Amino acid sequence: MPTVRKILIANRGEIAVRIIRTCRAMGVTSVAVHSEADVDAPHVRLADEAVAIGPAPARESYLVVEKLIAAARQSGADAIHPGYGFLAENARFAAAVNDAGLTFIGPPPSAIATMGDKVAARTLMEKAGVPVVPATAVLAPDADTFAKAAADLGYPVVIKAAAGGGGKGMRIVRRVEELPEAVAGAAREATSAFGDGRIYLERYLERPRHIEVQVFADTHGKVVHLGERECSIQRRHQKIIEESPSPAVDATLRAAMTDAGIRAAAAVDYVGAGTIEFLLDDQGRFYFLEMNTRLQVEHPVTEWITGLDLVREQILVARGEPLSFDAVPARGHAIECRLYSEDPAHGFLPATGTVHALGEPSGAWVRFDSGIAAGSRIGVEYDPLLAKISTFGATREEARTRMVAALRETVLLGVVTNRDYLMAVLAHPAFASGATHTQFLAEHLPGWAPPVGRHGDVAAVLAALALTGPAARRGEGAQEAALPSPWEALGPWRPGMGPRPGGAKL
């Protein structure tokens, strides 16, 4: 049986910090890796050991398989945890780790490869009896053929290009009369965009929910589920709020979805933590979307409702131990919000800067996972996820109101974040009622602008003072400089100086 006593974490940011914490709790030695940009990052400080793996760009550091294997060898690690992102779903990496005689904390490379291939995954899922979105093969581009197929699938339908991507050639059709023009248009657009006019038909899901099933499998053939998560609140197909359980899933649907999730995992001989993503339509029908063959960003909500530490379970499975749990009784409700360095008022453009002050939320049933601290530089090299805030409550409403309070305590100065946007979603009546779907943000918060706040006038006064300080006054007339300034009365102004970590009271 593999030992797994010293783990190299092939990642950075909040997930590296989170994995290192579990290593500590289990008495496992942790090895961080870092690029030149991350020398002083929290995950490096927290780990028992750290290995430098190259320049800031990820493709020259965190994505270089050979460097990570060499770092593991150099440090004497016996296992590698990939986290999520970077190389977590790279079958070649998993194989290289195994070939080096190390333990990959994740599924076998074959499972990663199969689920990474959309067509292969869909075929396999159909064979395993996991529902996929109903679709036809490529059809002759005439209205009658499509009308017959559409009647079988049920409206609304969407015409898609076989060679497609990026929405080109796509036509949503709600009534048979719209078909002739849509078929001709889609074929024409497919030809001009891809040089390939082949088109087919798929059932169109109107405002579906994103529901996913957490599964866990050991090396002894046992596969169990840990319930579902709903992750419908997305911008640009990127989740920003997740919760468990889903307000749309009752016991019957849960049984059906988790059964399908277990069948999907078993079909690829899965090992470890995995997630099967489904779309749920308004009729209660669900369809396989894809499987994520790794730990998810949003795993804390599952930890809240099950009481498990999923990274600990991953390590135990990697050691070859049988799963210690069957059906885990879920309790209460958990919500997670992702804090991103981005500007929701301006097209979610990524924001950069220095974290000058960081107020972290705390209190009963509040968890804050982050990979940043006061002084951290937020650059453009990596994912803009700064931190995850999760809250728990006996009911959804309790978890929701607790999240609103926790977000209010989450005060980061120096970088634009989506915090106020998250607060707006949490406070929206449609969210409070559980009426969530993947078009929620486009429908309910178009043209969102930051709130004015109650203390804008105080901020204006303080800004006027701060901007009149020495750094701004340099070069201006001597007349103003001669006047008694608040800086002389109140001590020297130190531009850009944030409070020490932990010292900020916000």
Added chain:
Amino acid sequence: MSIRKTVTVDGAARTVAIDGRDDALSARVDDIALALGLRRDGTAWTVTLADRTVTATVVRDRDTVWIAIDGEIHRCTAADDARTGGAGGGVRSPKVIAPMPGKVLAVRVEVGQKVTAGDPLVVLEAMKMETIVSADGDATVKEVHVTIGAMIEPGQVLIVLEFA
């Protein structure tokens, strides 16, 4: 002390006047007169404005001031600062400025070239997202300040145009 300043608070312009001695200050914000009390300890401020007393954390990063008050976060800049853009509208500037930090993927124009409104000038990439910076109006390219592969900061001048 006597301060006259127009600042933007979360994108909105506010006119501020502060007068008096430290123990007897008065402030006007957008022409509303308010009594002002100030106490400071490092980055922590206690402010009394009219009948409200709040504590605030104030940090300054070059031309931007970040202020946290009772869970509110305010981002403030001097109103005359060219970098306050982004809210859209306003006067067009001959200086084409980077809207976000990132890497220059392509420079689509050269000095002397004539462009029309909407023509792409520079393609930027940040966090795997592409953004095209285009011309505000019909113009001639006067200066090009970036090259492919360069890392740029928000507010940095990319191109200078001469409008027709």
